Amino acid sequence: xxxxxxxxxxxxxxxxxxxxxxxxxxxxxxxxxxxxxxxxxxxxxxxxxxxxxxxxxxxxxxxxxxxxxxxxxxxxxxxxxxxxxxxxxxxxxxxxxxxxxxxxxxxxxxxxxxxxxxxxxxxxxxxxxxxxxxxxxxxxxxxxxxxxxxxxxxxxxx
Numbered sequence: 001x002x003x004x005x006x007x008x009x010x011x012x013x014x015x016x017x018x019x020x021x022x023x024x025x026x027x028x029x030x031x032x033x034x035x036x037x038x039x040x041x042x043x044x045x046x047x048x049x050x051x052x053x054x055x056x057x058x059x060x061x062x063x064x065x066x067x068x069x070x071x072x073x074x075x076x077x078x079x080x081x082x083x084x085x086x087x088x089x090x091x092x093x094x095x096x097x098x099x100x101x102x103x104x105x106x107x108x109x110x111x112x113x114x115x116x117x118x119x120x121x122x123x124x125x126x127x128x129x130x131x132x133x134x135x136x137x138x139x140x141x142x143x144x145x146x147x148x149x150x151x152x153x154x155x156x157x158x
Contacts, residue, residue, distance in 0.1 A: 002042040003035045006053050009151070010144045013121075015046050015054070020067035024025075024119045031120075031139025042149040049122075054122070059155030063089035071117045079113035091149070093131040099151065115139065115141030 003016040011027035016039060025033035035041070043050070048066055055061035070080060082100045086092050098110045113117075117125040119138060126148040128138045135140035 001039045002045045003039045004041065004043045004046045004048050004050070006046075008053065008057050010140060010147055015049055017045065017069060020069035020120065021046070021049055021119055022069045022071065024122060026120070026140030026144060028136075029139050029144065031115075034098045044148035057151065059158065062155075064122045068119055068122065069155070070123070072113075072116065072118070075109065076113040076116060077113060079110055080117060080123050083114070083117070083123050083125055083128065086124055089152040091127050094128055094136075095131050097128060108156070113134075127142065127152075138157075 001016055003014060006013040006015055014025040014033055015021060016023040017033050025031060034086050052061055052066060079100045083111055094107045094110050096152050098104050106132050108132045112130050115137060116126045126138060126145045135145055
């Protein structure tokens, strides 16, 4: 497994993967992660990801076009696909995501799958909010979630 770091407005992001991006981790929050001892530092496998993240953070990119290899269950994959369908600068509730995957009663399961998203930002789990419009849990912390939503709202309005 190779890894590198990406400087961003929300901190130094850890990117890791083999032939495709498998992990993007925040420097803090309940999903913070550090490279494992057997991982090798390498920037080359992540050139496109680094470029696209830079474009995203400067408001020039609204969708990502990267090979991804998230490790997840079939249900989680359905949720991740639904997250990728949420337009830039918009949000959806967990209930709306559950309905989008054809399982309207699976709101809590959608929340759990959302929380386990191994490549946040690129698969935009930050765009999922509570039914009442409140910001709910996020692996990078609520401050990071708010920053990402504000960045997208500002760029979408421009």
